Amino acid sequence: MTTSETPTDNGVNVQALLDARTALTDAPEAAQFTWRASNQWLRGTHSRSAITGFFGLGAEHNHRSSWSFDADHPEVFASEDNGPTPVEYVLVGLASCLTAGVAAVAQNRGIQLNAVKATIEGDMDVLGILGADPDVRNGFNGIRVHYEIDADATPEEIEALVAQSQKRSAVYDVITNPVNVTVEVA
Amino acid sequence: MTTSETPTDNGVNVQALLDARTALTDAPEAAQFTWRASNQWLRGTHSRSAITGFFGLGAEHNHRSSWSFDADHPEVFASEDNGPTPVEYVLVGLASCLTAGVAAVAQNRGIQLNAVKATIEGDMDVLGILGADPDVRNGFNGIRVHYEIDADATPEEIEALVAQSQKRSAVYDVITNPVNVTVEVA
Numbered sequence: 001m002t003t004s005e006t007p008t009d010n011g012v013n014v015q016a017l018l019d020a021r022t023a024l025t026d027a028p029e030a031a032q033f034t035w036r037a038s039n040q041w042l043r044g045t046h047s048r049s050a051i052t053g054f055f056g057l058g059a060e061h062n063h064r065s066s067w068s069f070d071a072d073h074p075e076v077f078a079s080e081d082n083g084p085t086p087v088e089y090v091l092v093g094l095a096s097c098l099t100a101g102v103a104a105v106a107q108n109r110g111i112q113l114n115a116v117k118a119t120i121e122g123d124m125d126v127l128g129i130l131g132a133d134p135d136v137r138n139g140f141n142g143i144r145v146h147y148e149i150d151a152d153a154t155p156e157e158i159e160a161l162v163a164q165s166q167k168r169s170a171v172y173d174v175i176t177n178p179v180n181v182t183v184e185v186a
Numbered sequence: 187m188t189t190s191e192t193p194t195d196n197g198v199n200v201q202a203l204l205d206a207r208t209a210l211t212d213a214p215e216a217a218q219f220t221w222r223a224s225n226q227w228l229r230g231t232h233s234r235s236a237i238t239g240f241f242g243l244g245a246e247h248n249h250r251s252s253w254s255f256d257a258d259h260p261e262v263f264a265s266e267d268n269g270p271t272p273v274e275y276v277l278v279g280l281a282s283c284l285t286a287g288v289a290a291v292a293q294n295r296g297i298q299l300n301a302v303k304a305t306i307e308g309d310m311d312v313l314g315i316l317g318a319d320p321d322v323r324n325g326f327n328g329i330r331v332h333y334e335i336d337a338d339a340t341p342e343e344i345e346a347l348v349a350q351s352q353k354r355s356a357v358y359d360v361i362t363n364p365v366n367v368t369v370e371v372a
Contacts, residue, residue, distance in 0.1 A: 011230030016264035021316040031313045035273050035326075039281035041302035044197030047285040049278040051270045056312070057262055064267040069255075071282030076243055078202030081250040084237045086283035086357045087221050089275050092235040095225035096257030097272035098369065099233040116227035126242070127217045129356050130207040139359030140221075145369040155371075162371050170315050171272045173325035175365050181358060183284065183331040185341075185348050 012107040030057045045073040046082045087122060087140070094171045095120045098145060101165030111157060114150040143175065198293040216243045231259040232268045273308060273326070280357045281306045284331060287351030297343060300336040329361065 024031040033056035039049045049069045053062045070083030084092075095118050106113050122143045128136035149158050166172050210217040219242035225235045235255045239248040256269030270278075281304050292299050308329045314322035335344050352358050 011232075013230075013264035017316065020263070021313075021318045024313060024316065025318045028311075028313060028319075031311050031316075031318075033310045033312050035271065035277060035308045035310065037274060037277040037281055037306050039278075039285050039304040039306065041285050041289060041299065043289075044199075045286035045289055046197075047282045047302075049281055051274050051278070054260070054271075054274075061260065061262060063260065063270070067270055069278050069282075071278065071286070073286060074240070074247065074249065076247060077206070078199035084249070084253055085221065085240075086279045086286065087360070088223060088237050088240075089279035089282065090357055090360055091221060091223040092225075092237070092255050092257065093272045093275035093279065094367070095223055095235055096233045096255075096269075096275065099225050099227050100231035100257070100259060100272065103227060103229075103231055113227065116233075118225040120223050120225065122221045124219045124221065124356065125214075125217050126219050127207075127210055127214060128359075129354050130203065130210065130217075131354060132207045132211045132217075133214075137359055137363070138354055138356045139363065140356075140365050143365060143367045145367065146372065147369065148372040159371050162369055166369055168315050168317060168324060170310065170324045170326075171276055172367060173314075173323055174273070174276055175360060176367050177323070177325065178363055179326050179329060179361050181280070181329045181331065181362050183333070183348055183352055185345050186332065186334045 008107060008110045008112045010103045010107040010113050012104045014104065014107045017104065032056070042070075042082075045077075045079045047071055087124065090175070091120045091122055091143070094143065094169075094175060095145065097169045097171035098147075098162070098165050101169050102147070102149070102161050105161050105164045105168075106151060106153075109157075109161070111161065112152040114152070115148075116150075117148045118145055120145045194293060194296045194298045196289045196293040196299050198290045200290065200293045203290065218242070228256075228268075231263075231265045233257055273310065276361070277306045277308055277329070280329065280355075280361060281331065283355045283357035284333075284348070284351050287355050288333070288335065288347050291347050291350045291354075292337060292339075295343070295347070297347065298338040300338070301334075302336075303334045304331055306331045
């Protein structure tokens with residue numbers, strides 16, 4: 001482990017998060033968040049989603065910007081590939097959640113990060129979504145995430161960062177454990 | 187139900203999908219796909235993901251374009267809100283998957299869609315990710331999807347479209363059922 005003379009600065013305000021933990025423990029109703037997206041069909045398998053705001057700390061919030069995301073199926077599925085597939089958005093969510101966690105945990109542990117890169121792969125047997133084999137699931141058979149991390153820390157400390165990030169990751173939980181989804185039509 | 191004199195055209199090539207189902211049933215190794223993303227930490231909880239290609243039909247494929255997605259935490263978490271939160275990307279994935287399915291199923295059933303809109307909300311108690319309460323999960327407590335669909339069909343037929351889309355949705359499966367995720371560090 002390299003001891004640095006400058007304070008660890010990964011750009012995460014850990015003190016604010018620790019303060020929030022204390023404040024929200026005392027006011028648990030403020031910890032109830034609702035995240036949202038809207039989606040509009042364009043044509044074929046092509047749709048556009050928008051993200052603008054969310055609810056939390058007892059109030060509505062707008063993001064600093066609004067974002068729009070096209071999704072589509074690829075040409076090998078006879079579609080026009082106007083955007084990533086929906087399952088690729090899930091991979092983006094998982095990778096970005098784990099990486100944010102690595103940075104936050106590293107800051108909390110006084111470990112300076114120099115570079116963090118991840119690759120993520122999800123295997124899928126498309127006989128499931130095609131309805132060709134009822135024994136094949138529609139979603140991923142499994143997901144593999146591979147991190148390369150340059151930090152002022154030992155390999156064991158770096159492994160522990162990633163393990164703690166998994167332990168606190170919202171998207172890791174959503175993917176590895178069941179979530180109830182209700183779908184209704186107006 | 188309105189009977190249209192023009193053929194149903196939702197922009198989905200259902201015949202190609204039915205042909206693919208037959209072909210892949212005869213050559214199941216070609217049905218094994220791997221979807222990918224890469225992710226790079228920028229600073230704080232801000233990271234950037236890229237989507238460029240995937241494996242399927244026994245070969246590597248590039249998407250028609252490459253896409254880049256910034257993710258971050260919002261200002262209420264003492265972050266800079268440089269992109270949607272990772273969990274919002276998961277909502278984009280679910281909504282876009284279900285909408286693509288509605289279009290494909292409608293085409294297969296000869297139902298003309300005129301407009302499809304969805305809103306999606308995921309509830310989360312952030313005491314989980316803050317590590318404040320071990321009995322609170324990190325991910326969504328539940329997700330609600332609400333569709334508004336204008337189609338040349340009865341309300342019952344429209345409900346059935348959405349139900350069938352759920353039944354074949356990859357992302358719905360990933361979220362409602364467990365997926366194994368392995369994370370390793372180089």
